[in-house]
Amino acid sequence: MTTAETAWTEAMKYENRHDPYRFFDELRKTPVVQVADRVYVVTGYRELLQLAHDPHVSSDISKSPISAQPAHTKPDVGAEHMTAYGREPSLIVSDPAKHDKQRRQVMRHFAPPHSPDVIPNMAADIQKLCNDSLDGIKAGIKGPGGGTFDVVDDYAYPVPVAVICQILGVPLKDEPTFHGWIFDFMAGADMGPDAKTDEGQARLAKGKESTAALTAYMRDLIEGFLSEPQDSVLSKLVNDKDGPDGPMTPKEAAANALLLLIAGHDSTVNTIAHCVLTLLRNPESIELLHEKPELIPKAIEEVLRLQSAVQFFPSRSVTADIAVGGTVIPAGSAVHLLYGAANRDPKRFPEPEKFDIQRPDNQHVGWGRGVHSCVGGPLARLEVNIALETFLRRVENPRLVVDPPPYRVNQVFRGPLHLDVSFDRITD
Amino acid sequence: MSTHPLIDELVRTFKAEGRIVIVGASLAGLRGAEALRDEGFTGSLTIIGDEVHEPYDRPPLSKQVLKGWVPAGNTKLPRLRAIDADWRLGVAATGLDRDNREVLLANGDKVPYDRLLIATGVRSRAWFNPEERKLKGLYTLRTSDDAARIQEAFKARPKRVLIVGAGFIGSEMASVCRDLGLDVTVAERSSAPLVGPLGGVIGDIAAKMQRDAGVDLRTGVAVEALKGDADGHVRQAQLSDGTLLDVDVVVASLGSIRNVEWLEGADLASGFWGVACDAGCRAFDINGVVTDNIFVAGDIARAPHVLYEYQFMAIEHVDAAVLGAQTAAHNMVHLERGRRPHLPLPQFWSGQFGVNIKGVGVCSFGDEIVFTQGSVEDLRFAAAFGKNGRIVGAITFNHGKWLEYYGRLIERSAPFPPPPAGYDVPANSEPMSARFPDPREPTGIPDVVLTGHDPTSRGAEFRPKAR
Numbered sequence: 001m002t003t004a005e006t007a008w009t010e011a012m013k014y015e016n017r018h019d020p021y022r023f024f025d026e027l028r029k030t031p032v033v034q035v036a037d038r039v040y041v042v043t044g045y046r047e048l049l050q051l052a053h054d055p056h057v058s059s060d061i062s063k064s065p066i067s068a069q070p071a072h073t074k075p076d077v078g079a080e081h082m083t084a085y086g087r088e089p090s091l092i093v094s095d096p097a098k099h100d101k102q103r104r105q106v107m108r109h110f111a112p113p114h115s116p117d118v119i120p121n122m123a124a125d126i127q128k129l130c131n132d133s134l135d136g137i138k139a140g141i142k143g144p145g146g147g148t149f150d151v152v153d154d155y156a157y158p159v160p161v162a163v164i165c166q167i168l169g170v171p172l173k174d175e176p177t178f179h180g181w182i183f184d185f186m187a188g189a190d191m192g193p194d195a196k197t198d199e200g201q202a203r204l205a206k207g208k209e210s211t212a213a214l215t216a217y218m219r220d221l222i223e224g225f226l227s228e229p230q231d232s233v234l235s236k237l238v239n240d241k242d243g244p245d246g247p248m249t250p251k252e253a254a255a256n257a258l259l260l261l262i263a264g265h266d267s268t269v270n271t272i273a274h275c276v277l278t279l280l281r282n283p284e285s286i287e288l289l290h291e292k293p294e295l296i297p298k299a300i301e302e303v304l305r306l307q308s309a310v311q312f313f314p315s316r317s318v319t320a321d322i323a324v325g326g327t328v329i330p331a332g333s334a335v336h337l338l339y340g341a342a343n344r345d346p347k348r349f350p351e352p353e354k355f356d357i358q359r360p361d362n363q364h365v366g367w368g369r370g371v372h373s374c375v376g377g378p379l380a381r382l383e384v385n386i387a388l389e390t391f392l393r394r395v396e397n398p399r400l401v402v403d404p405p406p407y408r409v410n411q412v413f414r415g416p417l418h419l420d421v422s423f424d425r426i427t428d
Numbered sequence: 429m430s431t432h433p434l435i436d437e438l439v440r441t442f443k444a445e446g447r448i449v450i451v452g453a454s455l456a457g458l459r460g461a462e463a464l465r466d467e468g469f470t471g472s473l474t475i476i477g478d479e480v481h482e483p484y485d486r487p488p489l490s491k492q493v494l495k496g497w498v499p500a501g502n503t504k505l506p507r508l509r510a511i512d513a514d515w516r517l518g519v520a521a522t523g524l525d526r527d528n529r530e531v532l533l534a535n536g537d538k539v540p541y542d543r544l545l546i547a548t549g550v551r552s553r554a555w556f557n558p559e560e561r562k563l564k565g566l567y568t569l570r571t572s573d574d575a576a577r578i579q580e581a582f583k584a585r586p587k588r589v590l591i592v593g594a595g596f597i598g599s600e601m602a603s604v605c606r607d608l609g610l611d612v613t614v615a616e617r618s619s620a621p622l623v624g625p626l627g628g629v630i631g632d633i634a635a636k637m638q639r640d641a642g643v644d645l646r647t648g649v650a651v652e653a654l655k656g657d658a659d660g661h662v663r664q665a666q667l668s669d670g671t672l673l674d675v676d677v678v679v680a681s682l683g684s685i686r687n688v689e690w691l692e693g694a695d696l697a698s699g700f701w702g703v704a705c706d707a708g709c710r711a712f713d714i715n716g717v718v719t720d721n722i723f724v725a726g727d728i729a730r731a732p733h734v735l736y737e738y739q740f741m742a743i744e745h746v747d748a749a750v751l752g753a754q755t756a757a758h759n760m761v762h763l764e765r766g767r768r769p770h771l772p773l774p775q776f777w778s779g780q781f782g783v784n785i786k787g788v789g790v791c792s793f794g795d796e797i798v799f800t801q802g803s804v805e806d807l808r809f810a811a812a813f814g815k816n817g818r819i820v821g822a823i824t825f826n827h828g829k830w831l832e833y834y835g836r837l838i839e840r841s842a843p844f845p846p847p848p849a850g851y852d853v854p855a856n857s858e859p860m861s862a863r864f865p866d867p868r869e870p871t872g873i874p875d876v877v878l879t880g881h882d883p884t885s886r887g888a889e890f891r892p893k894a895r
Contacts, residue, residue, distance in 0.1 A: 049832065096852035097803065
């Protein structure tokens with residue numbers, strides 16, 4: 001194996017999930033480098049920007065060599081799972097013009113200019129959900145001396161999942177059911193060497209099963225909206241008679257519903273958890289934010305730079321030979337844009353490892369770039385801001401119990417599985 | 429240690445005790461002042477502006493302000509830092525005395541400088557007929573006060589608005605009229621809107637956008653006269669095709685004129701083209717010799733551009749004003765080796781008829797166009813402009829997220845036409861003539877003549893036009 005191939009394999013290994021960055025640094029010695037047969041990874045910031053805007057880089061998963069490989073040899077089962085966001089491809093694995101049309105259809109009911117109030121109207125609910133979570137933790141404390149809670153399960157997860165359910169029109173009562181399916185789906189999408197183990201194969205099988213269940217669930221939900229319209233994004237998506245692009249077909253809507261449900265909360269959970277983790281690793285930053293809470297939005301962006309919630313998205317391939325960063329990527333190759341690596345490119349970010357809340361010119365790529373840049377960014381920003389502000393205000397003297405915390409299997413949607421934090425008191 | 433302690437000492441002294449005067453208190457002036465302080469200039473700083481307003485943002489004036497979303501006075505530019513300047517607002521500069529290094533003001537004051545930044549920008553071209561110019565209901569748009577007046581006029585719901593000139597500003601105003609439900613006629617001398625900056629192929633698309641939005645667009649016609657009622661309010665417009673149009677509001681959007689009159693007699697390379705300067709923002713004198721202490725930024729600056737055969741170009745865009753002012757400021761407090769060039773990749777945008785238009789490069793430098801991505805019919809596309817087999821500009825309609833790709837191609841002088849995109853390729857993706865107007869039309873009377881025969885007596889002379 002070449003040095004780059006080894007570094008890539010290591011970066012994808014579960015045992016290195018808490019810190020793939022040292023391997024990204026190794027890969028970045030060649031900012032665009034081949035890591036497997038017809039697979040290239042991009043770790044340089046400028047190089048990533050170039051490719052994110054190049055109309056010869058396709059997101060259409062069906063064009064990627066990864067999707068053409070037979071299932072048992074697939075190094076990249078993640079890609080197959082991405083396709084399985086319903087049988088139809090969703091907008092994230094589609095190219096213009098199809099992507100553009102679907103994105104317009106979604107945005108129409110979710111964001112300005114047509115729906116400017118959907119996101120801001122959630123602020124009060126988000127605040128209440130954050131407070132309810134902390135109130136619940138507080139009520140569970142027995143006796144003096146503070147307590148411990150899992151930031152992921154008890155705080156970071158309940159808020160965004162309730163919010164996205166409300167916006168999309170997915171019944172929150174179904175959460176216990178689809179939570180498990182999504183967990184399996186994520187755990188099954190392992191792009192590293194661990195996928196080949198017996199456990200990995202078992203996770204893959206379970207992931208496939210759960211994905212099928214999720215898909216069926218979404219299809220039924222969409223069918224329901226067709227006969228009984230609601231005031232929610234998914235219902236409007238299939239019942240829109242006024243928009244220039246018309247309603248989305250039920251099949252496309254089911255695929256995109258799955259995408260929006262998962263992407264609509266999972267990355268937010270990871271970002272909230274990474275915010276808490278990063279702040280607790282840098283206690284002086286907590287003091288700074290107590291003094292100047294107006295810096296919280298900048299702190300969040302800096303966490304996103306260091307711990308990009310989506311590390312890369314494995315559907316891309318190139319439709320023509322592209323010369324970039326001293327490498328020619330041959331037509332037809334898969335190319336992974338490693339946001340988490342580009343965000344630590346020392347040519348762009350001086351002292352890239354340093355957590356610097358007041359870092360000037362922090363134009364990180366944590367939200368992606370180009371036509372596929374994050375659809376839910378404004379909602380996520382609002383959620384993470386309120387969650388972090390509330391945590392800092394109400395949780396007294398928080399401390400990490402385990403560092404590094406255990407991570408989830410998935411490389412793409414990377415985040416802690418649990419994040420235990422002990423504290424002195426939860427204030428009102 | 430420097431090998432030139434004397435020179436270094438001069439720079440240190442200048443940064444601490446120098447006097448810098450900025451003429452022009454808009455975007456370039458303000459950002460230049462901020463950059464000077466960022467660069468460690470602690471000497472005296474004077475900012476002179478003919479408007480009474482603090483620096484404000486102009487792009488919203490033809491859009492959000494006219495629409496009534498934002499009051500005209502609410503577009504003040506954000507201040508990026510304290511600049512501790514002596515503001516002389518509401519007093520125009522009327523002259524420049526280079527021998528005594530003084531800026532002369534309309535109120536008779538003289539402001540001494542060691543180094544000067546010229547950022548006086550442009551104004552809108554006034555209606556050509558001085559008598560008709562007095563009519564009520566006739567407007568031009570450049571300043572915040574202009575925008576306030578036009579917004580008032582639109583708010584009074586005139587029966588018909590006439591926009592004369594379908595450049596970016598005229599087209600944006602017509603779009604606002606339609607958004608407000610006002611009947612509007614646009615009269616344009618050339619074959620279509622936006623033909624000057626984007627050519628006839630794009631112009632035809634812009635024309636269709638206007639007509640589909642209900643604009644009464646008339647091309648190939650000039651407005652020859654305006655007629656008022658007994659109260660001196662404009663009521664009719666006489667078009668060159670013989671039509672007499674009933675109108676209550678006329679906005680003349682006839683392009684801009686550079687504010688260079690105050691430089692008459694200063695022997696700088698100034699004229700209708702602006703003030704010529706090098707890529708380091710240093711003004712040229714009338715003979716084309718670079719000056720040491722006079723710098724130029726913003727719409728009025730005209731510098732050679734490496735990407736465009738080193739032709740002198742005025743890049744009248746927002747980011748060029750900001751970056752130019754920052755470069756000028758940097759070079760004002762540095763010497764030769766520390767200086768840097770202002771090499772803007774021109775970028776611009778417009779919003780009209782529900783379409784976001786964004787461009788990069790100098791499209792009008794090209795003579796060919798090719799549609800590269802998207803669909804013209806659906807008004808979501810990208811197109812590249814080429815000249816001599818290389819890309820010189822690109823325009824996007826509702827496709828702005830692709831602009832970076834084209835910017836990179838332009839910076840690298842990549843081949844034209846670019847390779848076909850991997851998807852969403854337009855139905856017609858063959859290069860064609862971009863149909864720009866013939867550049868051989870005379871543009872104006874020379875203001876400068878060469879005199880003298882002996883090499884030592886040879887020089888240029890400024891001949892002011894009769895006014």
